[in-house]
Structures are given as structure tokens and as C-alpha cells.
Amino acid sequence: MIDSLDIHKVFLVGKDFGARVVFHFALLHPNRVLAVATLGVPFLLTGPGTFPQDLLPKGFYMLRWQESGRAEADFGRFDTKTVVKNIYILFSGSELPAAKDDEEIMDLVDPSTPLPAWFTEEDLANYASLYENSGFKTALQVPYRAWLEEYGVEDIKIKVPSLLVMGEKDYALKFSGLERFISSGMVKEYVPNLEITFLPEGSHFVQEQFPEQVNQLIIDFLNKLV
Template identity: 60%
Template sequence: MEAIKHSHVQVRGLNLHLAEIGTGSEVVLFLHGFPEIWYTWRHQMVAVAKAGYRAIGFDFRGYGLSDQPAEPDKANFLDFLHDTIALLDLLAIPKVYLVGKDFGAIVGSMVAAAHQDRVAGFITLGIPFLLPGPDGIRNHLMPNGFYINRWQEPGRAEADFGRLEVKTVIKNIYTLFSGSEPPVARDDQEIMDLVPLSAPLPPWFSDEDLQAYASLYEKSGFRVALRVPYRTLGMDCGIRDPKVTAPSLLVMGEKDYVLKFAGMEDYIRSGAVKQFVPDLEIVFLEDGNHFSQEKVPEKINELIIGFLDKYKKN
């Protein structure tokens, strides 16, 4: 990762951490999810740069090496939307290819729907086009012990995570989110109890990777991460009659637990998502899970670069 350059830029009063590689005239902006930071895109950023593109990843406010907002308990998805557009303005990037994963796909959906003129192409991994609000992730139709329901309760995740070292929390979440079933706890359990202490790391996730994530969450904590996405998923983002006009690609792992969310698989496989994203290609990876960009990076790199090359300006 030595070739990736790091810096901080001031965006809307906060210093946001930027990771960047490549010098192409066409720019790919990577939007991370949870429990991730820019580092989740390490394989893709290097590959995209080698293919002739400028790759940028950044830590959202309150994540990783970026500043905490002045009022963390008021952070919401609109902050992340406005930060993304302000970052593009600051870097004088008129149009960008967006690649979003997990809740980064929700931020990307907001950008692509609200700022169509700024998006040359739109790729999501693990989550299709979704906006925050009651029609997004329908966690109220999931069991009470569903992890999103638990983490939306003020103080509950804080107490659960606080029993363990940050490194163990990250390991447990990566282990849980690597499975094909949504994490659901019994009434007498917390989410962290679902992972045995002896559980190994996923084979594609190294101790070095775990330490990279843990060191940054030790700095940032989980305060903003629990607020955005989990505790602001139901907020009305104010985007009416959303439509993504840019060419788009959705990559889902067949083993991604998100497919078991209420209504999610039907939304994707029926093509209902295309009412919002008409120019959408959907690819399912047989061996992909919720971390396909890290588990099978070569396949994800090939899909992303193939998409970029198809739609880049000649």
C-alpha cells in the first residue's frame, strides 16, 4: 500500500482523511461502509490506478483518521452527502465514478439521485440503490434480536462493545458479517455473544488487516458509526422521486447476508430496483459475501475496471 498517498483536507469545517493513488483524468471515488474505513478499498484503488484512473478513498466524518463532528449525536446521512459533494468541489472534480459498499452505497445512492450531473457512473457492492427512510432497510420486519434493531437502541451497542477490546469487536463484526445469515441474538444474548472467543478470522482477512482497522477505531470510537448508519437509517433525506440516470452496476455475493433482509432479494432479483436505476447491470458472485471486495478482490477489480472502461470518455 506504499503507493497510496495520504493527506487531510478541510471539508465543511472538518479535516477529512484522504487516500489517493493514480493520476488519470477520470476519477473514481470509493465510499466505505461499516466496520470499514478507506482501507477496505486497498485492492481496488491500486488496481484502478494501474488501469489509468485516479482513485480516491476517504474516511467519512467520525470514522478513521477524519475529524469527529462537533456534535456527534446529530450526525446524519445528509452530512455524508454534503461532505462528498463538498470534497468533489474542493478537488475540482466536476464528474466522478462512485463506488459504494454497505452504507457507502446508501450515501452513493443519495449523491447519484440528488446530483445526477456529478456522477459519470455508479457501482454498489452489497447493497442496491437505497435511500435512508422508512422504505429503505425494513428492519422493523426482522426479528427483535436483529443486529440493526439492537444497535439502534441508545446505549445498548455501547455497553456490548465496551466489554471487549476494540480489536475483538472488529474481529467479531467481520466474522458475523462474513456469514450468509443476518446476525440475530436471542433475548438473553447481545450481538457480541454470537461469536465464540475461539472463532478464527476469515481466511482472507489477515492479522495485519485486523490491526489496521482496530487501530483506527481505537482512535475514532464507534459513536458516529452507530449514529450513521444505524440510528439514522429511518430519517427522511428529502430526496423526492429519486432516479439515477448514470450507468450503474450492482454486485451482490450469493452468500451475502443482506439478501436475507426483509424484501431485499426480491427487490434485486425481480428488477424492482430498476425503477430507480434504469440503466443497471446486476451481477451475482457465487463465492461472494458481504466483503467481496476483500474476499475475492481480483473478481471485484475485474468487474469495476470493466465497467469503467466501458463508460469512460473516449
């Protein structure tokens, strides 16, 4: 695609599971990437030996959604708009979403819970209409059912300048040592040229919660490269 547009290098931005996509591209084609920015998720190793299933709650949403058909059955009890609403409510919190043995992930949301203040009914309608057309198949495949797949390269190091933006109240920071992985500098073993910014009141959806601030961080980062 970038060849057809006669573009030599690209600046890649990935949110959540999109982080794996842009990092994978940077590993495979480092000479075609100017820089990488990710929101909500840092660089992470993949493969069977790097996914700490034994350290996660039994009913953790990622484990549940790895099971073929389980999320489909759970989501299928509701209309698309309700599923999207529940996801935004659930993943705007600061706790790891995990269900009991007699629960599914959608059961964790009280139907009376309002949307986050920064997510409007218009936003919800627009997102729901998109998922009405696409379904949730791809969203479940990447990353939940593809997490154990290797990157397929020997040199696991992102060699281009990178930016990570996360909210300090992002539930993902409680994910099996993820906060320590970032704050200790361990992440820079794989992404040596990395800038990290935490937004104090930010949730997992920092780009929607604070769009102007996140945009400015990305613009400032780009300006340093040109």
C-alpha cells in the same frame, strides 16, 4: 471538495452503508456524477415507512444498534480488536445476525472461531488501530441510527449508470425480501441503468474476499463509460 480540485464529475463507489451515501449524492447532484458502483447493498428506499421492523427478528442486529447506547455497552465489554474480529466473523456468514432476549450481538460469536481465511491478522490489526482512533460512533450513526431519515428529494431515481456487486452467500440477501427486490428487477424502478453481478462464493465482504475480481468488475464497468 470536488470543486476545489476542479473536477466536474466523479465516479462513486460505496460499500455497505456507503451505498446510501453515494446514492444520496447522485440524487442531489446527478449532473456531477459519472456513475455509481455499490458493493453488498443495492439502492434502498429510506424513511419510517420503508423500514420493515415488524418483519425482522426481534433481536436483529440493526434493531439493536438503532438503540442509543446499546451497541456502545455491548462493544465496551471487549477491546477494539476483539470487536472488529467479531464483526468480521459474524457478518461473513450467510444468516441474519439476531440475538436472543438474554444476549447481545457480540455474544453471537464463539471466541474460538477463527477469522475468515481471506482476512489476515495483519488486516485485523490495521482495522483495529483505525477504530482505536475513531471509535464506533460514526459507524453506528450511519446507517443504523440514520436509516429512518428521508433522502430529501422528490424524484427518487438514480439516473446515472450503476453497478451492483454482491456475493451469493451474503447474509443481506435474506433481509426481508432483498433478494427478490434485486432478482425480480424491482430495484431497476429506481436505478434503471443498473448492471448486477453476483459472485458465487461471495460473502458480505466481497471486495476483501475477492479483491482482484471486484477491481476488474469495476474497471470493466468504467471502461464502458469512456
